[in-house]
Amino acid sequence: MNLRLYNTLNNKIEDFKEIKKGKVGLYTCGPTVYDFAHIGNFRSYVFEDLFKRYLIYLGYNVKHIMNITDIDDKTIKKSNELGVNINEITQKYLKAFFKDIKTLNILKADIYPKATEHIKEMVELVEKLENNGYAYKKENSVYFNIEKFKGYGKLANVLKENLKTGVSIDSDEYDKENVQDFVLWKGKKEGEPYWETKYGEGRPGWHIECSAMSMKYLGNHFDIHMGGVDNIFPHHENEIAQAECATGEKFVNFWIHCQHLIVNNQKMSKSLGNYYTLEDLIQKGYKPMAIRYLLLSTHYRKTLNFTFEGLERAIRSLNRINDFIFSLKGLKSNKGESEHISNIINQNEIKFRENMNNDLNVSGALGVFFDFTHQINLKLKELKTKDIENILAYIKRIDSVTGVLKEEESSPLEDEIEKKIKIRENARKDKDYKLADSIREELKKKGIILIDTSDGVRWKKSK
RNA sequence: GGCGACGUAGCCAAGUGGUAAGGCAGCGGUCUGCAAAAUCGCUAUUCAUCGGUUCGAAUCCGGUCGUCGCCUCCA
Numbered sequence: 001m002n003l004r005l006y007n008t009l010n011n012k013i014e015d016f017k018e019i020k021k022g023k024v025g026l027y028t029c030g031p032t033v034y035d036f037a038h039i040g041n042f043r044s045y046v047f048e049d050l051f052k053r054y055l056i057y058l059g060y061n062v063k064h065i066m067n068i069t070d071i072d073d074k075t076i077k078k079s080n081e082l083g084v085n086i087n088e089i090t091q092k093y094l095k096a097f098f099k100d101i102k103t104l105n106i107l108k109a110d111i112y113p114k115a116t117e118h119i120k121e122m123v124e125l126v127e128k129l130e131n132n133g134y135a136y137k138k139e140n141s142v143y144f145n146i147e148k149f150k151g152y153g154k155l156a157n158v159l160k161e162n163l164k165t166g167v168s169i170d171s172d173e174y175d176k177e178n179v180q181d182f183v184l185w186k187g188k189k190e191g192e193p194y195w196e197t198k199y200g201e202g203r204p205g206w207h208i209e210c211s212a213m214s215m216k217y218l219g220n221h222f223d224i225h226m227g228g229v230d231n232i233f234p235h236h237e238n239e240i241a242q243a244e245c246a247t248g249e250k251f252v253n254f255w256i257h258c259q260h261l262i263v264n265n266q267k268m269s270k271s272l273g274n275y276y277t278l279e280d281l282i283q284k285g286y287k288p289m290a291i292r293y294l295l296l297s298t299h300y301r302k303t304l305n306f307t308f309e310g311l312e313r314a315i316r317s318l319n320r321i322n323d324f325i326f327s328l329k330g331l332k333s334n335k336g337e338s339e340h341i342s343n344i345i346n347q348n349e350i351k352f353r354e355n356m357n358n359d360l361n362v363s364g365a366l367g368v369f370f371d372f373t374h375q376i377n378l379k380l381k382e383l384k385t386k387d388i389e390n391i392l393a394y395i396k397r398i399d400s401v402t403g404v405l406k407e408e409e410s411s412p413l414e415d416e417i418e419k420k421i422k423i424r425e426n427a428r429k430d431k432d433y434k435l436a437d438s439i440r441e442e443l444k445k446k447g448i449i450l451i452d453t454s455d456g457v458r459w460k461k462s463k
Numbered sequence: 464g465g466c467g468a469c470g471u472a473g474c475c476a477a478g479u480g481g482u483a484a485g486g487c488a489g490c491g492g493u494c495u496g497c498a499a500a501a502u503c504g505c506u507a508u509u510c511a512u513c514g515g516u517u518c519g520a521a522u523c524c525g526g527u528c529g530u531c532g533c534c535u536c537c538a
Contacts, residue, residue: 011467013479029538037538044538073536157466158534206536228538229468235537259468260532267531297486298476301468303531305475313475313487320486323500355477364477367485374485377501433496440498451499 003058003357006301008232008255009155013359016254018223023061025222026052027214027252029231030066030112033093034075036277037100039295040268043261043304044228046295047360049106051226051256053401054356065217066109068094071116072206076192086193100278103288104295105403113213115204121212122204123197126184128246140187140200149241155255156233182238184208207238211246214239220247224254232257261295261304268306281311290315293404296362318404324373325395325405327380328388332455337386341379345394348372352398362402369398413459417448424450425457 003016018024028048031037037045055062069075070090079086101108115122126142129135134148146152185208188194188201195203214222220243227236236255243251263274281291294314298304348368355364376383376391383391399405413421424439440450444462451458 008467031538032536041538047538156533229532230537232467233534258538260538262531265530294475302476303469307474309487310475316488317475317486320500327500358479361477363475363486364484367477370485374502380501428496431496437497449499452495452497453500454495 004359005254005256006359008257009252011157014254018060019221019253022059023063024055024224025218026055026062026064026224026226027210027218027222028064028066028109028225029210029227029235030068031093031097032069032072032074033090033097034072034078035093036096036279038268039276039278039281039291039306040261042100042104042278042291043295044258045101045106046104046292047258047300048226049403050296050362050401051360052107053403054360057397057401063218064109065111065113065214067210067213068112068114069206069209070094070114071193071203080191103278103282104292105289105406111217113217115209115213118209118213118216119195119197119204121216122208123185123199125208125212125242125246126199129184129242132245134241134245135184137199140202141183142185142199143181144184144238144241145181146241149245151244152241153237155237155240158233158237182207182234184242207235208242210235211239211242215243215247220249220251222252224256225252226256226258229257229259258300259303261306263306265305286311287315289404289406290318293318296402296404297366299363300360320370321373321405324377325392326458326460327377328391330453330455330458331380331383331388333383333385333388335386336384337390338382338384341376341383341387342390344372344375345390348375349394349397356401366402413448417443417446421450421457421459428452
């Protein structure tokens with residue numbers, strides 16, 4: 001089965017076909033760096049990462065662009081309120097963003113273009129739209145005339161008749177009631193940053209940024225554009241309008257949108273006190289990989305209900321995988337390789353792929369993988385050296401997609417602890433279980449967990 | 464009002480016309496000096512609900528109820 005994806009453009013699951021063999025151009029909507037990103041943002045980023053990792057797993061050469069919005073109403077507002085230079089704000093939160101995605105084991109994009117560094121491209125795009133008759137000037141701003149674009153509304157399934165009310169508005173955050181032509185270029189306002197261009201002093205509209213930057217790095221027509229469902233309208237709809245009216249070409253083949261995350265069945269908001277940043281969760285003692293596991297284990301088109309119970313469950317599910325790897329690594333085995341183990345691996349990987357190919361069915365794919373751990377656990381005693389290598393290599397391939405097994409540095413034990421473990425071993429031989437148990441308890445308090453196996457004592461650090 | 468997603472065990476969740484995966488939790492057993500891990504058994508006659516199509520429906524169609532999102536910025 002080929003990779004099949006739900007394409008918002010046509011509202012159905014379609015076979016994925018790349019434009020240029022073996023290559024995928026991928027654009028994901030990035031952060032507006034005016035505040036810390038929250039776990040809802042990270043749900044999208046983690047899903048996008050899962051998707052990108054899977055494309056790489058399938059052998060595609062992925063070119064991934066993620067924009068950084070470092071100029072917009074919210075950023076300007078914050079800058080003015082705090083009396084701080086806008087760059088200081090965007091620098092601060094950009095740094096935090098990069099730190100967070102590293103923590104969550106999200107692969108870096110190839111390029112993170114900043115809006116403020118692509119004013120020239122945006123103005124050129126506005127110019128093209130004006131030349132093609134889709135844009136008009138009003139006051140000091142330039143607007144897109146949605147009446148002129150026949151395809152307007154095709155992504156979000158909105159009818160122009162329901163939108164057009166005749167007034168054009170140049171703010172990102174305007175009042176209700178009027179939805180209409182959107183702004184391409186905003187004339188300068190008092191107290192706002194501006195650029196000097198052929199359209200006078202001003203700054204770009206929000207939507208033009210993504211059209212200009214995606215086309216600059218991926219071409220006029222590229223494979224996949226992703227984002228949260230809230231971006232479908234108007235942001236992505238407007239991107240299509242801008243790009244297609246400027247170039248006359250189809251803009252993007254596949255639009256993939258990730259559902260939102262809610263917290264305890266409620267919309268996340270600061271006023272409800274259920275608004276979490278990644279740092280908040282880490283401060284509470286949760287491990288990043290458990291957070292990542294939780295965020296990616298629900299299908300991307302389903303609303304994810306974030307709860308702390310769910311996070312606890314994620315920890316335990318991950319433990320099952322980690323314990324499995326732990327047992328494998330501690331096995332004493334004979335040389336050789338068994339055909340039936342290779343068969344189990346091959347069969348399992350095929351099923352894993354079938355599930356992932358089915359519109360990124362992670363839950364199904366994880367279920368397949370848990371089946372695998374079960375099958376292998378039944379055969380642990382008969383594994384040969386090469387089998388274990390093969391299994392570990394398979395786990396590595398799976399994790400190249402899921403990215404939840406980021407290993408922590410395994411520092412060697414201190415001499416003193418080593419000594420204690422030896423004392424305990426001797427005590428056990430002498431059947432002095434009282435002493436043995438007290439040492440085990442003592443080390444547990446230090447974060448070292450001892451496990452007695454038929455192959456001897458083993459230790460691991462507590463999570 | 465318009466557009467869209469969705470409703471499967473205590474919780475999370477797969478399933479895309481052929482008779483309910485998997486994970487977590489729980490109970491009982493095996494293994495272990497005891498633990499841990501693993502393992503075995505038990506835990507949904509039923510998929511919001513009512514009708515229809517079909518030899519056969521959680522899956523298709525229609526109605527009803529309910530949840531969420533978008534329609535203004537938001538991942």
